[in-house]
Amino acid sequence: MELSQLPLLLLLILNIHSGHTEEIPKPKVTIKPDQHVFRGETVTLRCDIYDGGVTSWRYNWYKDGLTSVSSERQEHTFSSVSEYNAGKYFCYGTETKGSRSSQHSDEVTLTVSDPRAVLSVSPQKWLTEGDPVTLICEVNGSSTGWTFSWFTETVSSGSRNGYDLLSDSSRGSGGKYTVSSADLNHTGVYVCRAERDKTAVYSTYSNTQPLWVTGVSPPVSLIISPSRTQHFTSVSLSLSCEDQSNSDGWTVRRYTDSGGLEDCSSSAWRSQTGSTCTIRSTVPSDTGVYWCQSESGENYHHVNITIHIGVILESPVHPVNEGDNLTLRCFYPYISPPKLRADFYKDGSLIQKQTTEMIIPSVSKSQEGFYYCKHPERGESPKSWISVRGESRQGSQIPVFHILSSALAACPYLIVTVVIIYKCCRMRVISVEEEEETSI
CATH class of the missing domain: 2.60.40.10 (Immunoglobulins)
Known part of the structure; x- marks a missing residue:
């Protein structure tokens, strides 16, 4: 016999001994707001015993078999639930002004989890200027009952990066942040966080999701030597930002899964000289996205680089x-x-x-x-x-422009030619008329 059945057996013996032979009522346990809740929420367990013959019950709560819960009320409430409160609960009742007892209820499982936000991107994280993109934030697979905040990750001077709240972040229950037409300013590394409505329960910050927006004609180029996107391990790799004015006002930055957002010079194995970053000996953790950043914080020419053995x-x-x-x-x-x-x-x-x-x-x-x-x-x-x-559309218009320009440039010569031909024809007509008059 299972230990969890002992309270019921004792109650049956007491009921038989007291002479009660009527049907013993069976309670029902309900959990509000749900059987699966998040840490910090308020949770209420309720024990209902349906028996018209008893006017008052004393309620007994048990967790995970025989662990007694110190409560004799019909409702047992956790004001701020934690993982410690998770488990299987059942209840039974004893009559306050008599000797009757109920059966014990079926067990109901309370699950408590840490609210974790998960961020995804649709349709993809590599974009061209003008493309639409949507960031989707969910909490443990659900987006209902939450309000969302959206952040971009920033490089800080300390060991950990910080987050800047988006000024145009739409807080709401939809769980989506949509950009209808991406531009270069939307390039960045994004995270989200959720808050439970009316309970002040916050999720963790989500995983990071980068967006890379490529311009049609960026003002700077990231020159990679050797010139390819995949590289061997244990080799030297050089990355330089070059613009038309040969300016040194550029910094090579990168985003990797292991290090997040970083400057080129943030490791002993990398160095930055002017606008050139040198990795002395590549390792697989150098795999990531590299780009050029201006002194004012603008990002250009993102390249996905893979280091492979x-x-x-x-x-x-x-x-x-x-x-x-x-x-x-x-x-x-x-x-x-x-x-x-x-x-x-x-x-x-x-x-x-x-x-x-x-x-x-x-x-x-x-x-x-x-x-x-x-x-x-x-x-x-x-x-x-x-x-x-x-x-590009601009490129397709160039031939037409050249044709129009050539035509306009040739107009004076055409006009002069027409005038000369007209005068020659006119003089010939006059000459023929004079000859006819002479012959008459």
Whole structure:
């Protein structure tokens, strides 16, 4: 016999001994607001015994079998519930002015969890100016009953980064922060936090989610040497910010899963000289997004860099212009020469087998996607996103402009030519008329 059945057995013996043979009522336990609650909330357990013959009951509460809860009231309330209060509860009643007792109720489980916010991005975190994007914040899989705040992560001078509340953050129960047309200012690392309505219960800060917005023609370029997005471990890597004026007012910054937002010079293995960042010996934790930041805090030209121990894919650092050739190669660091004969894939589909160099002539926008290479013995490379830059509207208008300009430039010569031809024709007509008059 289970220990949890002992109170019921004792009650049955007492009822039989006292001569009561009528049906023994069975209580029912309810939990408000819910059986699954969050730490810090107010929770009430209620024991209802339906028996018209008894006017008053003394209530007995038990947790996890035989652990008595010091309460004789019909409702047992936790004003600020914690994980310690989680468990299985049941109740039974004894008559206050008699000897009758009820059965014990079925057990009801109270679950208490720490409210954790989870942030996701739709449709993707890599954007071009003008693209729409939505940040979605949920608390343990639910967005109801919460109000949300949105923050961007900032680099602080101490060991931990801080958070700045977005000035246009819409607090509400929707759990979504939508940007209809992204611009460069929306680039950043975002987090969210939720507050339980009317209870002042806060969730943890969510996971970080970066947004990278690429401009059509950024004022600065991030130059990477060697010029590729995937690199071997234990090699030197140089990243430089270059603009047309050769200004040194740029800083290389990065975002990694292990370190979050960082300056280039925040490690003994990295150094910043002017606008150039040098990583003396690459490690996998150097994988992340790198960009150029101005003195006023503007971010430009984000590049996703991967440091990998095995096979890597050589692909262009900058977006490929539509109509240009796209060249991909596969390398492995532990052979000489390091170039591999491998299979090449796009978005998981094989596009070319057993070649040392894959060339896609006259690349189009539809060929944008994730590319990687695979060798049957050496393994496969990480995936790299190949961006194809389509012809801009401004570019398509240039030929028309040149045509109009050429036409306008040629107008004076056309007018002069027409006038000369007209005069020549007129003089010929006059000459013919004079000859006819003479012959008459």
